[in-house]
Amino acid sequence: MPRPLPSLNALHAFEAVARLGSVSQAANELHVTHGAVSRHIRALEEELGTPLFQRQGRGLALTPAGQRLRDASGAAFGQLREACDLLRVEQAHAPFVLGCPVSLLARWMIPRLERLMADLPDLDLHLRPQEAPFDEALGGLDAAVLAGEAPWPGGWRVQPLANERVGPVVSPSLAKELHLVRSRPQAVTRQALLHTVSRPQAWTRWAQSTGIAPAKLQLGQGYPHLYHLIEAAVAGRGMAIAPEPLVADDLASGRLVAPWGFQDTAAQWVLATPARATAERSNALATWLKNAFARSVAPTP
Amino acid sequence: MPRPLPSLNALHAFEAVARLGSVSQAANELHVTHGAVSRHIRALEEELGTPLFQRQGRGLALTPAGQRLRDASGAAFGQLREACDLLRVEQAHAPFVLGCPVSLLARWMIPRLERLMADLPDLDLHLRPQEAPFDEALGGLDAAVLAGEAPWPGGWRVQPLANERVGPVVSPSLAKELHLVRSRPQAVTRQALLHTVSRPQAWTRWAQSTGIAPAKLQLGQGYPHLYHLIEAAVAGRGMAIAPEPLVADDLASGRLVAPWGFQDTAAQWVLATPARATAERSNALATWLKNAFARSVAPTP
DNA sequence: TGGTATATGTGAGTTTTCCTGACAGGTGAT
DNA sequence: ATCACCTGTCAGGAAAACTCACATATACCA
Structure with missing residues (x-):
């Protein structure tokens, strides 16, 4: 059982004073007044029961005990500084890994990627396709885009990007x-x-909120994935129902039409980040995504 | 210019949690509640911008970043603990070096030394003969006995032991x-x-406070040191004036007599210790010396 | 399956620590 | 002597840390 350490702030102050040889300079480095540092030194000397400096008028000199403590504390705080700096630097320079559902990735994100990386060059964005049972597999991600509804599981900071709007789409022909x-x-x-x-x-949800009896719907061909569904619609194989952003480009280019527009669902597109990570980088991304989503909304016909 | 460290208390809490693998145990070791530790961890994660632990319900697991920080902080705090413990231990076990004027040493301290070391066996007392221009040469001492008057110079804790009393002494013959x-x-x-x-x-001071005109005094032989002076008196070479403790044993044994007793001067016998050292050991010594001085007072005739 | 024991997370309010700002004292240079 | 500079100290106020109580989540057991 380790016996209690003296006040760490006092040790830190001592380390700075011992390294710089001056209370004032140490106070300057620590961004406090010299009075605060002086108190720390006194407290530490009292706590250790031995003088650490010899006062000689204008300056200070380390006692033998002080010298030993300087060696130890210098190394210790140096190590801490280095480790913390490393974590921060690597945090700032590491690629930002963004999880993204495959369909959104392919039909919305990839077409905008060039623009995104030009707008946020420092982000060093890496995309990882990932269907989102939320708390699964989000380990190792810096953030994930997904559609879902509250309540959100704990441990994640959730930033809303846009309402999820869905609507029927079909090829023009x-x-x-x-x-x-x-x-x-x-x-x-x-x-x-x-x-x-x-x-x-x-489909049934859309029908309900549109005022159509779900029983009247005739479900046809089923596809394993939204991506295939949309491709089928583009190919004129029938009418699909799709989230707006996923077909925004096809609507704009005329490969698809949405005869009755889109309407809100209970879900939202959100950006989820680990609750404890820096908000800075993900905030920038969230802002960008929010704007991009807003631009993907077709004017209601 | 080193960039600012995160909160040291938070780092300390992290170190304990990482080492023990548990917030509660760490809280126990640090003698705080688990809530306090939990807050520290959260603050640290926010400050570093990266999660350090993976929460998995009942327990914690270190993230890669957390592992690196654990290695660094474990070593750093270990080093600090070791250094501080060493200073404290060595402080407690080191010999206690007591400065003492030569005359007091020879004629009062040495005769009582055996008793002193028997009464305070843990002190491991070392005596160093030292005439006392106070702030000189008291470096390296744990304490010094000396006679002097206020105001005392700063940087020293001064504990009164007895009034300095002086009086004329002469051999019985x-x-x-x-x-x-x-x-x-x-x-x-x-x-x-x-x-x-x-x-x-x-002599003149004594004469003044006794009501004798100093002019009437006839100074005879001068000696380089109080020690010689007293020896001369013992040898019957004349009348000397001496501080009471220095002749207490000679009075008791009959080698000297003090025809008119002793009287207070403005000075005091004091024990001076560096202001910042542990009071514990010097307090014990001061108490012992105070009692011994008190016992050295001859009953006024 | 629900209950219990165990662990962590969180919030309000309070205690403790720390810091500031002003002044005192002391040293060395001009 | 005076000035510039440095350290030490104190009272009062700002900030940090702590506690206590409760919420939440998991594992184990009947």
Whole structure:
């Protein structure tokens, strides 16, 4: 059982005074007044029961005991300084690993990546595809983008980026063929709906909030992943339901149309960061992402 | 210019938690509540911008960053602990070096030394003969006995031991020859007075406070040191003036007599210790010396 | 499955520490 | 002597740390 150390702040003050040979300079380095340092030294001498400096008018000289303590404390605080600096520096220079769902990655993030890296050059962004059961696998990440709803699990700082908006999308040719232009949403019931096997409830939720009886929906082909679903829609294989950002570029380029726009779900796009990491870098990223999401919103037709 | 360290108390808490693998045990070792330690860890993680522990419900595990910091902080705090313990231990076991004027040493301290070392066996007392221009040469001493008057110079803790009392002494045979028994102090004017060259004012001061005109005194043989002076008196070479403790044993054994007793001077016997050293050991010594001085006072005739 | 024991996290309020700002004392140079 | 500079000390106020109580989460056990 280690016996109690003297006041660490006092030891720190001593280390600075011993290294610089001056109370005033030490006070300057520690950003305190010389009075504070003087008190620390006195307290330490009393605590150790031995004088550490010989006062000689204008300056100080270490006693033999003081010299031994200087050697030890100099090394000890040097080691601490070095280790802490290293952690901080490496923290600042390490690549920022961002987890991102595959579909968002492919259809939204990658197209914007060049711009992002140009706007935030210091970030050194690394993307890692990652479907998000939240607390899983977020170890080793500096942040993750995901869609979800409160309550958020503890241990994560969650910054909202945008509401998750979803809506039916279809290729322009198919839209024309099905006479969907300027039609009413009820038209969805006239066809088999493409969906993902992992989220079959997407259509029914949309139908409910649009005022369509879910029972009237006819689910058609199921795809293993949202990414495939959207590709199928682009290829004119049917009508899909998709989060807005994932089809924003296709809508803009005319490869897809969203006959009835998009509407909010209960979920939000968020940026999740470990609660204890520096907010600085992730804040910058969150701001950028928030703006980019806002720009991906199609004007409601 | 070293960049600022994180809170040292937080680092200390971290070191204990990392070493013991538990917030609670660390709190126990540091004699604080677990809440305090938990806060320290959080503060440190925020300050360094990186998580140091992975929380897994009931326990903790170090992150890679935490492991590096544990290595550094463990070594650093170990070094500090060792150095401080060493200073304290060596402080407690080192010989206690006591400076003492030669005359007091020879005529008072040495005869009592055996008793002193028996009474305070832990002190490991070393005596160093030393005439006392106070702040000189008291470096390297743990304490010094000396006679002097206020104001005392700064940097020293001064513990009073006894008033300095001085009085004329003479050998019994000479006292008889000069008919000093039951005489009045004015009788000193009838003879040449032994004195020290370093303190010729001793007689005149005594005369003044006794009510004798200093002009009437006849100074006789001068001696280089109080020690010689007293030896001369013992040898019957004349009347000397001496501090009471220095002749206490000679009075008790009958080798000297003090026809008119002793009287206070403005000075005091004191024990001076460096202001910043442990009071513990010097307090014990001071108490012992105070008692011994008190026992050296001859009952006023 | 719910209960218990154990551990950590968090918040309000208080204690303790630390710091500041002003002044005193002492030294060396001009 | 005077000045510039440094250290020491004190009272009062700012900041940090602590405690206590409660919340939360896990493991183990009946």
